[in-house]
Amino acid sequence: MTIEQQRGRNTRDDKRTSGLLIASGDVAIIGGGVVGCAVARRMALEGASVILIEKAADILDGASKGNSAILHTGFDAPVGTLEWQCVQKGYEEFHAIHKSLNLPLLKSGALVAAWTEEEESRFNGILNKGKDNGVKDLRLLSRAEVISLEPNLGQTVRAAISVPREYVIDPWSTPLAYLQQALKNGGKALFNAEVTGGEFDGSDWLLNTAQGQVRARYVINCAGLYGDILDRDVLGGSEFTIKPRKGQFVVFDKAAAKLVKSIILPVPTERTKGIVLFPTIFGNFVVGPTAEDQEGRDDASVDKENLQVLRMQAIEKIPDLATIPVTATYAGIRPATEEKGYRIIEDKTRNWITLGGIRSTGLTSALGLAQHVHHLLAKQGAHFETITEPAVPCIPNLAEHLPRDWQKPGYGEIVCHCEMVTEREINAALEGQAPAGSLSGLKRRTRATMGRCQGFYCSARLAELTKGKFAEPLDVGEVND
Amino acid sequence: MTDTLKYASCDVVIIGAGPTGLSAATALKRAGIEHVMVLDREPEAGGIPRQCGHPPFGIREYKRLMTGPSYAKMLVDTALKADVNIELKSTVTELKPEGVLTVASPEGLTELTAKRVLFATGVRETPRSARMVSGDRGLGICNTGTLQSMFHLKKMIPFRRPVVVGTEIVSFSALSNCKKAGICPVAMLEEDTRPTLRWPLHYATHLFGVPLLLNTCVVNILGNERVEAVQVADENGSLREIACDGVLFTGKFTPESSLARMSHLTFDPVTGSPVVDQFGRCSDLSYYAAGNVMQPRFGSDTSAAVPLYYTADNLPQPVKVAGQCWQEGKLAAGHIVKDLSGALPAASA
Ligand SMILES: Cc1cc2nc3c(=O)[nH]c(=O)nc-3n(C[C@H](O)[C@H](O)[C@H](O)COP(=O)(O)OP(=O)(O)OC[C@H]3O[C@@H](n4cnc5c(N)ncnc54)[C@H](O)[C@@H]3O)c2cc1C
Ligand SMILES: Cc1cc2nc3c(=O)[nH]c(=O)nc-3n(C[C@H](O)[C@H](O)[C@H](O)COP(=O)(O)OP(=O)(O)OC[C@H]3O[C@@H](n4cnc5c(N)ncnc54)[C@H](O)[C@@H]3O)c2cc1C
Numbered sequence: 001m002t003i004e005q006q007r008g009r010n011t012r013d014d015k016r017t018s019g020l021l022i023a024s025g026d027v028a029i030i031g032g033g034v035v036g037c038a039v040a041r042r043m044a045l046e047g048a049s050v051i052l053i054e055k056a057a058d059i060l061d062g063a064s065k066g067n068s069a070i071l072h073t074g075f076d077a078p079v080g081t082l083e084w085q086c087v088q089k090g091y092e093e094f095h096a097i098h099k100s101l102n103l104p105l106l107k108s109g110a111l112v113a114a115w116t117e118e119e120e121s122r123f124n125g126i127l128n129k130g131k132d133n134g135v136k137d138l139r140l141l142s143r144a145e146v147i148s149l150e151p152n153l154g155q156t157v158r159a160a161i162s163v164p165r166e167y168v169i170d171p172w173s174t175p176l177a178y179l180q181q182a183l184k185n186g187g188k189a190l191f192n193a194e195v196t197g198g199e200f201d202g203s204d205w206l207l208n209t210a211q212g213q214v215r216a217r218y219v220i221n222c223a224g225l226y227g228d229i230l231d232r233d234v235l236g237g238s239e240f241t242i243k244p245r246k247g248q249f250v251v252f253d254k255a256a257a258k259l260v261k262s263i264i265l266p267v268p269t270e271r272t273k274g275i276v277l278f279p280t281i282f283g284n285f286v287v288g289p290t291a292e293d294q295e296g297r298d299d300a301s302v303d304k305e306n307l308q309v310l311r312m313q314a315i316e317k318i319p320d321l322a323t324i325p326v327t328a329t330y331a332g333i334r335p336a337t338e339e340k341g342y343r344i345i346e347d348k349t350r351n352w353i354t355l356g357g358i359r360s361t362g363l364t365s366a367l368g369l370a371q372h373v374h375h376l377l378a379k380q381g382a383h384f385e386t387i388t389e390p391a392v393p394c395i396p397n398l399a400e401h402l403p404r405d406w407q408k409p410g411y412g413e414i415v416c417h418c419e420m421v422t423e424r425e426i427n428a429a430l431e432g433q434a435p436a437g438s439l440s441g442l443k444r445r446t447r448a449t450m451g452r453c454q455g456f457y458c459s460a461r462l463a464e465l466t467k468g469k470f471a472e473p474l475d476v477g478e479v480n481d
Numbered sequence: 482m483t484d485t486l487k488y489a490s491c492d493v494v495i496i497g498a499g500p501t502g503l504s505a506a507t508a509l510k511r512a513g514i515e516h517v518m519v520l521d522r523e524p525e526a527g528g529i530p531r532q533c534g535h536p537p538f539g540i541r542e543y544k545r546l547m548t549g550p551s552y553a554k555m556l557v558d559t560a561l562k563a564d565v566n567i568e569l570k571s572t573v574t575e576l577k578p579e580g581v582l583t584v585a586s587p588e589g590l591t592e593l594t595a596k597r598v599l600f601a602t603g604v605r606e607t608p609r610s611a612r613m614v615s616g617d618r619g620l621g622i623c624n625t626g627t628l629q630s631m632f633h634l635k636k637m638i639p640f641r642r643p644v645v646v647g648t649e650i651v652s653f654s655a656l657s658n659c660k661k662a663g664i665c666p667v668a669m670l671e672e673d674t675r676p677t678l679r680w681p682l683h684y685a686t687h688l689f690g691v692p693l694l695l696n697t698c699v700v701n702i703l704g705n706e707r708v709e710a711v712q713v714a715d716e717n718g719s720l721r722e723i724a725c726d727g728v729l730f731t732g733k734f735t736p737e738s739s740l741a742r743m744s745h746l747t748f749d750p751v752t753g754s755p756v757v758d759q760f761g762r763c764s765d766l767s768y769y770a771a772g773n774v775m776q777p778r779f780g781s782d783t784s785a786a787v788p789l790y791y792t793a794d795n796l797p798q799p800v801k802v803a804g805q806c807w808q809e810g811k812l813a814a815g816h817i818v819k820d821l822s823g824a825l826p827a828a829s830a
Contacts, residue, residue, distance in 0.1 A: 250613075255742050298705060303615040311613075323750035325735070328610045330618070406572075409589040413570050417522055418739075420572075420585070439620065452739060454608035459623060460630035463637050472620060472706050475637035476726070479662050 020212040023188055025049035026384065027377070028207060028216035030195050030230060032059035034175040034366045035358050036222035038090075040182035040189075042370035043220075043377075047384035050187040051216060052179065053209055055194035057471060058441030059179055059434070060172060062224040063362065066249065066300060066332030068276055068289060069171035071105070072364040075135035075163055076126060076268060082372070083342045084133060087361050089368030094169070097367075100392050101177040103170060104399030106281050110166035110263035111146065114158045115317070119267040126161055126267070137164050152259040154317050166263055170281045171363055172444035173395050176434065178366070180393035183433045190214070191437050195223075198234045200350045207234070218351045218382060220373055225297040225335045227343075227356035239345050240337040240356055244297050247289025250310045251328040252321060253452060254400075256285035259320050275313055282419070282447060283400030284327060287314035293336075300331040327452050334359045344372070348380055393433075396425060398447055415465065416458045418451025426465050438470050490594055491516040493817060494582060496573045496740070497601035499528020500803045501772025503556040503565070504542070504810030505599050505817075510563040512818045517565050518595075520584060522572035526560075527553025528603055530803050532629040535657050541804035550633065552803065576600075576744040580767035597817050600741060600755065600763070600770040601810065604800055606651065607733035609702075614730075616702030619709075621727035625655040628729060632662045640727025644711050645669040645691070646699055648676035649732030651800070656689045659729075666691045667725050670713060672698040677732070702728055734800040736774045752776045760816040760825060761809075771813035772806040 027043045029036045032054035040052045054061070071094060074087035098105055114120040123140065130138040139162045146153065146160045183189060190211055198207035198219070207214045223230040231238035257279055266274030277287050287310050307329050315322045336359045337343055343356035353376055355369055362369075397404060405411055405425045412423030429436050429445040436442035448462055449455035455462070463474035492514050495502040498521035509517045525531060530538055533549030540546060543555055560567065568586070575583040580595045606624040621640045631637045641664055645655055648671040659666050669691050676683065676693070686693040694713070700720065701712035710724045741755040742748050747764035749756050754775045755763045761771050801809070819825050 251610075253739070253742070255739070299617075301615065301617045301701075302613075304613045304700075305615075307613045307615075325753070326611045326613065329613060406585050407590055409587060411587055413524055413587060414522060414572055414585065417572065420574075453605050453737075454610055456605045456608060456624050456626045457630075459627045459639070460635045460637070463631055463639075464635050474620065475631060475635075475639055476621075476641055477638055478636050479632065479638050480636065 021215060022209075022212035023051050023190065024215035025051045025188065026216065026382070027051070027218045027220060028053060028205065028214055029220045029222055030207075031062070031222035031224055031226075032056070032179065032189065033062050033064040033222060033224045034060070034178070034363050035224065035355055035369055036220075037175040037178040037182070038366035038370040039220050039222055039355070039373050040187055041178040042367070042374050043384075044182040044185040044187040045387055045390050046374055047386050048382070050182055051214055052182065052187065052189045053193050053195055053207070053214060054189065054191050055210070056438070057191050058437030060175060060441075060444060062226070063333055063335050063358075064171070064175060064224070065440075066247070066330045067171055067363055068249075068278060068286070069169055069280060069363065070110075070263060070276070070278060071167040071169045072361055073135045073163060073165050074133055074361075074364075075130040075138060075166070077133060077361070078341065079129060079132045081341055082344060083361060083365065086342070086365035086368030086372060088134070089371055090365040093367040093371070094364070098169075101181065102394045102397060103174055103177055104281050104397055104402055106168040106279065106399065106401060108166070108168050108261060108263050108279055110163040110265050111141070111150065111160040112163060112265045112267060113146065113153070113160045113317070114267055115156055117158070120158050122267050123159070123161060135163070135165075138162065139164075150260050150262055152318055152320055153264070154319055157317075163265070166265075168263065168279055168281050169363070170398060173398060174363070175366070176445065177393060177395045179434055180395065181390070184391040184393050185387055189434065195230060196233060200352075205351065218353070218377055218380075221352065221354040221356070224358065225333060227335060227354060228337075231354055231356075235347060235350070235352065240339070240343045242297065242357070243336045243338060244294050244299075245334040245336045245359075246292040246294050246300065246331050247334060248292075248302050248306050248310065248331040249286050249288030249329065250307050250314065250326055251280070251330070252285045252287075252314075253325045253327050254283045256321055256324045257283050259285065260318055264317065275310065277314055277317060281399045282450075285321075287311065289332065297333065300333055302329045302331050325452070328450065328454065346376060351380065353377070396428065396445075415461050416446075416448040416451065418453050418457075419447040421446045421448045423465065426462070430466065430469055436469075438472060439466065439474060442466065491518045492595065492821065493517050493597045493599065494580075494593065494595035495519045495599040495601055496582075497521060497528065497603060497772070497774075498523075498526035498557070498567055498569075499601060499603050499772065499806065500530060500556060501601035501603070501806040501810040501813075502528070502599065503560045504807040505601065505771065505814040506565040507560045507563045508811045508814035509817060510565050512814065514818065514821065519560070519565060519567045520571040520573055521567070521569055524570055526557045526567050526569060529626070530556075532626070532633045533654060534629070534633040534661065535654060538803055542807050556807075573740060576740055576746065576768065578745055578765055596767070596821060598768050599813055599817065600768060600774060601772045602737045602740065602774045604734040604773040604776070605737050606731065607735050609728070609730055612730065612733065614699055614702060616711075617705050619702075619704040619707045621704070621708040622702065623727070623729060625651050625658070625729065625731045628655060628658055632658055638662050638664055640664065640708070640725075640729075642667050642725050643727035643729045644699070644723055644725045645729045645731060647671065647731035647733065648678055648693070650678050650802075652731040653678060653685055655729055655731045656685055656691060660689050666729070668723055669693045670697045670699060671695050699728065734773070734776070736776055738774050741770070749778070752778055760820070761813050762816070766828065769813050769817060771809045773801050775809075
């Protein structure tokens with residue numbers, strides 16, 4: 001069955017279809033966040049037949065929708081933990097594969113900047129932790145060195161630790177590439193297919209989804225913000241509880257990108273990594289995230305007060321940002337739990353692994369987590385024939401520093417002028433093996449409407465190009481002029 | 482770089498085929514300038530009036546009362562008749578010193594050089610994000626310009642029962658567009674004690690049957706997939722919810738000037754426009770700017786970086802109407818003609 005057929009929009013026939021077996025395979029992955037996509041890829045490459053099951057109309061509908069897109073070295077990760085291991089492994093594997101998948105990498109480097117004496121006093125601890133974590137190239141920079149490297153930083157900066165290999169990646173194309181590679185190597189993906197329950201018969205799982213039943217030998221719970229609920233619904237209990245923690249961001253106009261080239265990290269506190277100033281791969285400059293505990297798992301709303309505070313904090317650190325307009329605001333929700341670390345839980349008797357609480361490093365660690373899942377399954381006795389020459393998808397580049405589609409002739413027309421998105425790019429994103437399933441999915445694949453005017457100029461054209469494609473279209477109907 | 486023929490070297494290149502650009506181009510040709518080319522990134526020339534399906538347009542220019550689209554057509558026809566070369570789907574992507582432009586078109590990337598360049602890229606409204614309005618980010622949130630282009634160019638509507646935010650001249654256009662499209666706004670909100678556009682807004686809200694709520698602002702937008710309601714606060718801070726399926730943010734115009742902001746030209750971050758002299762010349766004397774992309778400064782505010790500054794919030798005056806832009810285009814053409822014949826001072830105070 002193809003994705004096209006599975007992307008059934010209405011769930012009206014739930015009752016009738018839920019008894020129907022719609023797919024079966026070796027490994028079912030529940031959740032199309034970055035973690036689920038990476039696991040699907042790894043297991044497909046290892047030769048398993050994989051089925052990724054996502055409740056939304058497209059991938060990246062949860063925590064992976066909005067993050068800082070930093071590829072972490074893990075210099076400040078808790079030493080010796082599984083999180084640290086997965087971050088390291090993920091970092092390495094990303095470097096090994098990104099060129100072949102055409103995934104961009106912006107070698108920005110980071111500065112952990114101290115603005116107070118107290119912050120500076122923590123530097124020794126950070127340097128030592130870095131050493132313990134095997135990140136050997138941390139370097140202490142004097143105030144003069146910091147200013148000569150980043151002359152537009154506020155003059156009150158005292159010193160910084162340079163983390164030269166902390167980089168910026170594309171937060172949406174990256175997981176899309178993972179999924180695409182899984183699909184190209186025999187995997188399947190089901191959308192609008194929330195998993196609501198299931199049964200293990202001693203050898204196989206039979207999962208109930210909104211689209212029908214899925215049979216699989218092994219199940220990997222990658223449900224992110226709903227990981228605990230899924231465990232409860234299917235296994236009858238969960239060892240952890242998700243405590244959603246929102247992070248808001250303010251995106252500055254592309255004119256800001258020339259002010260500062262490095263990621264500016266704060267000296268971390270107990271509670272959070274703190275507020276970061278960072279370039280994006282798309283050529284913007286961003287401040288965020290906040291850390292706000294909340295009840296809602298889907299509530300990615302923004303609020304003016306926090307956004308204004310963020311903006312002012314950014315201006316304190318980079319005064320010239322005061323003259324740069326705000327392009328966008330957004331929020332992401334971290335799947336935090338009552339504990340700090342990842343919650344990787346194996347139910348060996350029931351062939352079930354939960355990758356829970358992948359809170360704030362998942363974009364980096366996903367590939368590492370996927371390797372870990374493979375090891376765990378192998379230990380459980382799963383055996384697959386590794387694909388020797390895997391198919392490799394080529395993901396369209398959206399990075400500002402690399403050639404974009406509009407620079408190549410024959411693109412039809414430029415639809416989104418702020419982000420220079422072409423008709424050819426939009427049409428391509430609506431087709432193929434993992435087409436956009438929603439308007440947000442299209443935005444993440446092309447950047448249409450994500451620039452300065454936020455759709456002022458192009459929404460009409462976009463509504464026309466996407467007509468009939470999405471359950472929730474841009475327009476609510478047609479009229480006669 | 483391809484297709485250099487199409488973009489043969491020019492006397493004057495105009496960026497933007499709106500009222501400003503087209504009027505300047507026509508005037509330049511009529512004054513005897515040989516190679517005049519207008520570049521526009523859209524597939525159709527005419528600028529914003531193309532999508533304003535209502536009068537009044539053309540009174541000053543053509544001594545007739547016209548709707549936006551027929552006015553736009555008239556501007557284009559007049560320019561073509563004057564032998565202006567209009568190149569569409571041609572996006573200027575970079576302004577370089579001494580009149581060198583990078584242009585992207587479906588045929589490829591080109592660099593072209595002009596003796597003089599006129600920057601006439603217009604204005605747009607400030608979107609929800611730059612206004613930092615709290616709430617969810619569902620579908621149905623847009624500006625008047627989007628409503629206009631969806632309705633007049635594509636015969637679609639983005640909502641049926643929106644709340645309209647703002648009471649500028651363009652908000653009036655928003656109401657009339659809604660009326661024509663069968664959209665029934667549930668309320669029009671104004672933060673201030675009086676509408677920005679004093680007349681005929683009161684009259685219009687009565688006419689269109691839309692309650693005008695003064696001293697009222699949106700504090701929260703609700704609805705994950707699509708807008709379901711807004712929370713509004715009145716002057717005492719008391720909150721209430723208004724059910725709706727969209728939020729139409731009108732006005733708060735901001736120049737469409739990022740090309741200039743990103744370029745070598747001296748730029749005024751307060752107005753969001755390039756800095757020009759009394760002839761409309763930019764800091765690089767090969768460049769001129771005119772029309773709505775040029776927004777004036779107001780009051781005593783002369784500091785370049787006001788701490789709590791948002792580009793758009795600093796344009797308290799209604800935007801220039803098409804006729805004024807048309808006039809400015811003609812004026813700019815006059816200066817450019819003089820300049821090309823060496824009759825303008827090389828640099829001015
Ligand atoms: C503000 C913020 C900043 C961050 N910055 C960084 C950073 O700079 N670098 C970095 O490496 N990481 C960063 N992260 C962390 C990273 O984004 C997360 O760790 C990662 O997105 C978690 O992904 P996930 O796949 O576990 O969860 P999710 O993305 O939540 O994916 C879970 C998916 O499962 C689906 N689902 C849920 N329930 C069901 C069900 N019953 N049936 C079917 N499908 C279901 C959901 O719809 C969702 O798509 C940041 C996170 C946040 C919030
Ligand atoms: C939503 C809205 C509604 C309005 N309604 C009215 C109204 O009812 N009546 C009225 O009189 N005025 C109205 N105005 C004011 C309007 O700005 C003027 O009428 C007039 O259109 C301004 O003319 P202009 O030539 O300066 O700019 P525009 O008409 O905006 O034309 C600018 C042109 O430049 C092009 N352009 C921009 N950047 C590039 C680039 N990089 N490369 C190539 N081309 C580019 C654009 O595609 C556009 O065609 C409205 C404005 C807005 C934003």
